């Protein structure tokens with residue numbers, strides 16, 4: 001993306017890579033593109049820490065708001081994002097394939113420091 005930048009964060013345990021987050025920024029707006037934790041490593045706070053680190057990284061780059069899309073059926077991710085302060089602001093019909101499904105668009109404000 002012109003003028004923008006993206007980054008990835010990786011979470012490691014003694015067993016190896018346990019999760020990752022990919023995000024980008026353009027014109028003061030951040031986007032969480034992907035966040036995943038290995039099934040055997042879930043519910044241990046790894047996604048939470050990746051998300052907080054990702055938001056902190058975006059905040060250092062003058063990002064004021066962050067958006068992301070999540071499958072309407074993905075209640076685990078929605079619970080995580082809600083707890084992290086994201087709120088629904090829209091819906092994209094049939095955004096996902098295999099299976100075809102709506103996306104919820106979530107947004108959170110970011111404040112530096």
Ligand SMILES: CC(C)(COP(=O)(O)OP(=O)(O)OC[C@H]1O[C@@H](n2cnc3c(N)ncnc32)[C@H](O)[C@@H]1OP(=O)(O)O)[C@@H](O)C(=O)NCCC(=O)NCCS
Nearest residue numbers: 035036037042043044045046047048069070076077079080
């Ligand atoms: C969603 C996902 C990233 C969560 O990873 P995780 O490391 O297990 O999440 P954490 O342990 O950091 O959870 C933090 C909080 O989020 C919420 N949460 C996470 N998973 C949840 C679940 N299955 N059900 C309900 N709440 C959940 C809880 O509030 C949790 O806190 P708690 O464990 O103290 O109750 C993981 O389930 C995953 O990789 N899923 C598949 C990929 C995916 O859906 N990515 C998001 C796409 S937008």
